[in-house]
Amino acid sequence: MRILVVDDAQDVVESLRLGFDLQWREVEVLGAGTGRSALDLVEREHPDIVLLDVGLPDIDGFSVLKEIRAFSDVPVVMLTARDDAMDKVKGLELGADDYVTKPFNHLEVMARVRAVLRRHALPAPTSRAPSFRSGELEVDFGRQEARFRGERLELTPTEYKLLYHLVRNAGHVLQHATLLAKVWGREYVDEVDYLRVYVRRLRDKLDDDPEAPTYIRTERGLGYRFIGPAERSG
Amino acid sequence: MALERPPSELGLASLALLGPGASERELEARFAERGASLDPGVAAGLLEELGSLGLARVSGANGSARRWVPTSLGQRLRDADPLSHDADALGELERLRSDLLATISHEFRTPLTALRTGIGLLLDPTLEPSPEQRRSLLETIERNTERMQRLVGDILDLARFRAGGLPLQLRRVDPVEIAEATRASIAPLVRLHAQDIALVVEVEPVPQVYGDRRRLEQALLNLVANAQKFTPDGGRIEVRLSTRDSTVRWSVSDEGPGIPLEDQPRLFERFFVGEQDRPGRGGVGLGLPTALAIAQAHGGTIEVDSAPGRGSRFTLAVPLDGPGEPEP
Numbered sequence: 001m002r003i004l005v006v007d008d009a010q011d012v013v014e015s016l017r018l019g020f021d022l023q024w025r026e027v028e029v030l031g032a033g034t035g036r037s038a039l040d041l042v043e044r045e046h047p048d049i050v051l052l053d054v055g056l057p058d059i060d061g062f063s064v065l066k067e068i069r070a071f072s073d074v075p076v077v078m079l080t081a082r083d084d085a086m087d088k089v090k091g092l093e094l095g096a097d098d099y100v101t102k103p104f105n106h107l108e109v110m111a112r113v114r115a116v117l118r119r120h121a122l123p124a125p126t127s128r129a130p131s132f133r134s135g136e137l138e139v140d141f142g143r144q145e146a147r148f149r150g151e152r153l154e155l156t157p158t159e160y161k162l163l164y165h166l167v168r169n170a171g172h173v174l175q176h177a178t179l180l181a182k183v184w185g186r187e188y189v190d191e192v193d194y195l196r197v198y199v200r201r202l203r204d205k206l207d208d209d210p211e212a213p214t215y216i217r218t219e220r221g222l223g224y225r226f227i228g229p230a231e232r233s234g
Numbered sequence: 235m236a237l238e239r240p241p242s243e244l245g246l247a248s249l250a251l252l253g254p255g256a257s258e259r260e261l262e263a264r265f266a267e268r269g270a271s272l273d274p275g276v277a278a279g280l281l282e283e284l285g286s287l288g289l290a291r292v293s294g295a296n297g298s299a300r301r302w303v304p305t306s307l308g309q310r311l312r313d314a315d316p317l318s319h320d321a322d323a324l325g326e327l328e329r330l331r332s333d334l335l336a337t338i339s340h341e342f343r344t345p346l347t348a349l350r351t352g353i354g355l356l357l358d359p360t361l362e363p364s365p366e367q368r369r370s371l372l373e374t375i376e377r378n379t380e381r382m383q384r385l386v387g388d389i390l391d392l393a394r395f396r397a398g399g400l401p402l403q404l405r406r407v408d409p410v411e412i413a414e415a416t417r418a419s420i421a422p423l424v425r426l427h428a429q430d431i432a433l434v435v436e437v438e439p440v441p442q443v444y445g446d447r448r449r450l451e452q453a454l455l456n457l458v459a460n461a462q463k464f465t466p467d468g469g470r471i472e473v474r475l476s477t478r479d480s481t482v483r484w485s486v487s488d489e490g491p492g493i494p495l496e497d498q499p500r501l502f503e504r505f506f507v508g509e510q511d512r513p514g515r516g517g518v519g520l521g522l523p524t525a526l527a528i529a530q531a532h533g534g535t536i537e538v539d540s541a542p543g544r545g546s547r548f549t550l551a552v553p554l555d556g557p558g559e560p561e562p
Contacts, residue, residue, distance in 0.1 A: 009345075011377060012344065016351065018370065021367075082339075101343075104350065105354040106354050107358075
C-alpha cells in the first residue's frame with residue numbers, strides 16, 4: 001500500500017509519515033512538496049491514494065487534481081487550510097474523493113483514508129433484477145453499466161453507485177442520509193455537499209434539468225427521487 | 235465581517251487631498267486652498283486615522299517631516315466612484331480584510347496540523363514510538379510552536395506599532411552583533427536548503443548605534459528570512475554592513491526571483507503577499523511592514539532595490555544616534 005502525501009509543509013508530510021509508520025505498517029508514504037513533483041510521482045509510482053494539499057507553491061492543488069484526473073482514477077483526498085464550503089465543492093467537482101480540513105490529527109486522516117479506500121475496493125453493486133429502463137436511460141445491473149440515448153455512459157464508480165441506488169428505488173424518496181450512507185459510508189451521513197455535487201454530475205450526464213426533471217427530482221429538505229417509468233407514462 | 239469603522243467624512247476628504255503624497259503641513263495647506271482651515275493637530279489626526287485604517291502610510295523617506303502616501307487600498311477607495319463609496323469601495327475594503335483573516339487562519343492551521351498530529355501520536359496509548367521517533371515528533375512540535383509564536387508576535391507588534399508606537403529600549407549596541415545574531419537565527423534553515431549566508435563588514439571599526447537591540451535584530455531577521463525564503467536551494471544570501479551619512483546600513487541581498495516594479499510600492503503594506511509569495515511559501519505579509527515600522531520608530535527607513543531576474547536587496551538604515559530623543 002502506497003500513500004502519496006503532497007504538502008509543502010515538510011513537517012506535515014513527516015508527521016503523517018510517522019503516523020502511518022506507527023499505525024499501519026504495510027503503508028509506504030511517498031512525500032512531495034510541489035504540484036509538479038506530485039504529478040510526477042502519481043505517474044511514475046502509481047500510489048494507492050493521494051493526500052493533496054490545496055495551497056502548493058507552484059501549481060495550486062485544484063489544478064494538480066485536474067491534471068491527475070486527466071490520466072488517473074487514483075483516490076484523492078484534499079487537505080486544506082480553508083474551512084470553506086466553496087473549496088470543498090470545487091474539489092469534489094474536480095473529482096476529489098474526500099476532503100480533510102487543517103488542523104487535522106492523525107486519527108481523522110487515518111479514518112478518511114480507510115473510508116475512501118474501502119469505498120474504492122467495494123465492488124459496484126449488482127442485482128439479479130433485470131435491467132432498468134426509463135425514458136432514454138437504461139441501466140444494466142449485471143454488467144454494471146448505463147446507457148443513455150443508446151450510448152454507454154462514462155460513469156465513475158461513485159456515480160454508478162449513486163445512480164444504482166436511485167433507480168433501484170425509483171418512485172421513492174431517498175433521504176440525504178440514506179443515500180450518503182449507501183454510497184459513501186455511514187461516517188458521511190452529514191456531508192450533503194458530496195451528494196449535491198454527484199447528483200449534479202449525474203444530471204449533467206443525463207441532460208436533466210433540475211427545474212423540470214425527467215429523471216432526478218429534488219425533494220427539498222428531504223432528498224432525491226428517481227422518477228419511475230410508471231410516473232412517466234402516467 | 236463588519237468593518238471596525240468606516241473612514242470619517244474628513245478622513246475621506248483627506249484621502250482625496252493626499253494626492254500622491256503629502257506631509258501634515260501640505261495637507262493643511264490643501265485644505266486651506268479649498269477654504270477649510272484645520273485647527274492645529276487635526277491634519278495629523280486625520281493622517282493617523284488613514285494610517286490606522288490601512289489607507290495611507292508613512293513613506294520610507296528620511297527627513298524631519300513625515301510624508302504620508304496612500305496605500306493601494308487607499309488609492310482604490312479614492313478612485314472608486316464617489317457615489318458608490320459606501321457600497322463598492324467599502325465592500326472592497328471589507329473583502330480585503332476578510333481575505334486577510336483567511337490568510338492568517340491559513341498560516342495558523344498548517345503549524346497547528348503538525349502540532350495536533352505530533353501530540354496525537356505521542357498521546358495515543360495504542361502506539362509505541364521509538365525514542366528516535368519520539369524525539370523527532372517533539373522537535374516537530376517545538377519547531378511549529380515557535381512558528382506560531384513568531385506569527386502571534388508579529389501580529390501583535392505590528393498592531394502596537396500602528397496604535398502609536400512601541401516603547402524602544404534604547405542603548406548603544408553593536409551592529410555587528412545584531413548581524414551575527416540574525417545569521418545564527420536563520421542558520422538552521424540556511425543549512426536545510428544548502429544555502430550560504432555571508433556577513434561582509436565594510437567599516438572598521440564599526441560604530442555603535444543607539445537603538446533597541448531586540449527590535450533591530452527582529453527587523454533584520456525579517457529581511458534575512460525573506461531573503462532565505464526566496465533564494466533557491468544552494469544559493470547565497472549576503473548581509474553587508476556599512477555606514478553612510480551618520481546612518482548604519484544592513485543590506486541583505488538574495489538570489490531570489492526579484493520583485494516587479496509594480497509590486498514594490500505595496501511591499502510594506504500589511505498582508506501584501508506578492509505573486510511569488512504564495513501562502514504555501516509561508517508568506518503572511520507581516521515581515522516587511524513590521525521591519526519598516528521598527529526602522530521608522532528608530533528614525534530610519536528600509537530601501538528596496540530589485541528587479542525580476544536580478545534578485546533583491548533590502549537595506550535597513552537607521553541613524554547612528556537613534557530616533558532623535560536625547561540620550562540619557
